[in-house]
Amino acid sequence: MSKTLYVGNLSQQVTKEDLAQMFAQAGGVESISLPLDHLGRHKGVGYITLADADSAEAAIFEWNHTEVAGQIIRVSYAFNQPENL
Template sequence: MSFKIYVGNLNYQTTEETLRSTFEQYGEVESVKIITDRDSGYSKGFGFIEMAEQDAGEAAINALNQQELDGRQLRVNKANERGESRGNRGSFRGNRSSSYRY
């Protein structure tokens, strides 16, 4: 079962290959994905790593969080699974009464 890691505050020039080699020091890396803008194709400054084993993933998090890579101090932690809520993001509507017209 793979262990998913979030990596934030990436330098926009950091490549997936650089990220892979950085994390491989702690164990087998199954996948690396730097998130890019859909329109421009440029990095959004964060990405995800999947490591083969939880122990290796936790070791990588402990070793690399707050460490510098390509001139930026990384933020590294366990990735939230899709669907895990982090609050009510993006909801601007609130409760609307039927007496109001929009």
């Protein structure tokens, strides 16, 4: 399985640092990308690459459909991550 995750429905209040702290609980975080819109705000989605597939699976189990900064986030494997991230 993939070790890169899609995280959706993120509040504008959530930062890369917030995501790094959250997902570090499942395993080592290698990278985090928050794509930006034309105004420089993140689009409410992120891509997180963890150290290995087991860590990614643990993160999905831990964080999918949980409330973060007032919104229920979705966490799944990232099958179609944009190339330019």
